[in-house]
Amino acid sequence: MAVVTALPHDAEPIAHAPMSYWRAVGWRLARDPATLVAGAVLVCIVLAALLAPWLAPYDPSAGSIRLRLAPVGAPGHVLGTDEQGRDMLSRLLWGGRMTLVAGLTPVLVALALGTVLGVLAGYVGGLTNTLVMRTMDVFYAFPAVLLAIAISGALGPGLPNTLLSLSIVFVPRVVRVAESATVQVKGLEYIAAARASGSGVLPIMRHHLLANVLGPILVFASTQVSLCIILAAGLSFLGLGVTPPAAEWGLMLNTLRQSIYVNAIVPALPGVAIFVTSMAFNLLSDGLRDAMEIRA
Numbered sequence: 001m002a003v004v005t006a007l008p009h010d011a012e013p014i015a016h017a018p019m020s021y022w023r024a025v026g027w028r029l030a031r032d033p034a035t036l037v038a039g040a041v042l043v044c045i046v047l048a049a050l051l052a053p054w055l056a057p058y059d060p061s062a063g064s065i066r067l068r069l070a071p072v073g074a075p076g077h078v079l080g081t082d083e084q085g086r087d088m089l090s091r092l093l094w095g096g097r098m099t100l101v102a103g104l105t106p107v108l109v110a111l112a113l114g115t116v117l118g119v120l121a122g123y124v125g126g127l128t129n130t131l132v133m134r135t136m137d138v139f140y141a142f143p144a145v146l147l148a149i150a151i152s153g154a155l156g157p158g159l160p161n162t163l164l165s166l167s168i169v170f171v172p173r174v175v176r177v178a179e180s181a182t183v184q185v186k187g188l189e190y191i192a193a194a195r196a197s198g199s200g201v202l203p204i205m206r207h208h209l210l211a212n213v214l215g216p217i218l219v220f221a222s223t224q225v226s227l228c229i230i231l232a233a234g235l236s237f238l239g240l241g242v243t244p245p246a247a248e249w250g251l252m253l254n255t256l257r258q259s260i261y262v263n264a265i266v267p268a269l270p271g272v273a274i275f276v277t278s279m280a281f282n283l284l285s286d287g288l289r290d291a292m293e294i295r296a
Contacts, residue, residue, distance in 0.1 A: 028291040035287025041280040049096035056090035060247045069263045080266040082252070083259050088269055095247040095270065099277070102159065102241070102248070103229035106166035110174045111221045117171075118178020119205050119213060123186050133179060136172035144169050148231050152240040162232060162241045169231070170224055177220045181213035215292050222285035226278035233274050249274050 029035055048055060057076075063084035067074075070081040079088040121132035139147065151165035185191065186209065194204050233250025235241035242248040244255070249270040256267035 025291045029287060032287045032291065034283050035291075038280040038283035038287065041276065042284060045096060045277055045280070046100065048093055049100055052090075052093040052097055056087075056093045058087040058090045060086060060090045060094040061245050062086065069259055069266060071263060072265050079269060080263070082256055082266065088266060091247040091252060092249070092269060092273055095249045095252055096273065096277075098159065098242055098246060098248040099229060099233065099250070099274070102162055102166070102232035102236075103225055103277075105163050106170050106232075107221055107225050107228050109163075109167040110170035110224070111217065113167075114171045114174025115178050115210075115214070115217055118175040118180075118217075119182045119209055121175070122179040122182025123205055123209060129179070132175065136175045139168065140172040140176065144227065144231060145234065148235060149238065149240060152235050157240050157243050159242050159246075162235055165235075166228055166231060170228065173224065174217060174221060178213060178217050181216045182209055185209060185212050219285065219289045219292055222281070222288055225285070226281040229274065229278055229281070 063081070063086040065085055067077070067081050067085040068083055070077050070085075072078070072080045074080055077087050077089070079092065081087055082091065117132050117136075121129040142150075148165050148169050151168055152161060155161035155165060191204065191208055194208050199207075232241060233248075233253070236248050236250030237254045239254065242251050244251065252270040253267070253274075256270070260267045
């Protein structure tokens with residue numbers, strides 16, 4: 001008769017066949033309450049942004065001076081109105097679209113471009129590594145906030161320029177992580193065996209290196225999303241990002257900052273939205289990092 005021993009609720013199951021890596025990652029994620037809550041919050045935020053045309057009760061750009069700065073819970077306006085009488089709930093829903101685009105797009109661009117440059121520099125080495133990494137060090141030497149402000153100030157306001165400036169800020173960060181991970185992996189035996197079998201640089205990078213360095217790069221990129229959201233909102237707050245009358249959380253903070261003495265709650269709503277979204281991304285990235293640190 002087989003004897004079954006009870007395990008603690010947080011212990012990994014003992015199976016006859018070992019779990020695959022990604023299955024083990026999913027198993028650990030499913031048992032992390034903070035990560036599950038953060039993921040659920042992000043799903044709700046993303047769905048609310050995607051369904052804004054159907055969920056928003058009013059046109060986010062239509063206002064009424066007669067209804068300006070209505071408090072939270074006002075008839076017909078659950079979250080009140082802004083300084084121009086525009087419905088805050090509608091503007092928060094629509095603003096989530098632009099904020100998520102400004103937060104996710106630069107990180108995705110940096111993930112794609114930075115991974116290619118970092119893996120190439122780490123594997124080829126020599127002059128290629130020197131050129132790529134010293135160029136990245138020039139950008140990395142500046143604080144992210146100052147670099148984003150400088151580039152956006154030179155390019156001018158607008159969403160496309162914001163995405164370009166933030167992409168330039170985050171590419172060097174991903175390149176450094178990708179290059180470091182590639183240097184650690186390229187000396188392993190299976191890479192030497194692939195070279196000995198006659199494989200070229202590109203096939204080795206695509207089939208052998210990427211599969212083993214992509215995990216740390218993805219985890220690092222996920223930690224940068226919250227920072228990117230805050231930087232994008234900060235640029236809009238300074239007038240260097242999204243331009244009026246578009247609904248964007250950072251721009252909403254800028255236009256409502258003079259109203260904080262009249263109605264303190266309504267101007268704080270975009271800040272609360274930025275805080276909740278950033279914290280959810282941080283918790284999700286922390287859970288993903290812990291789940292992927294699996295030792296055999």
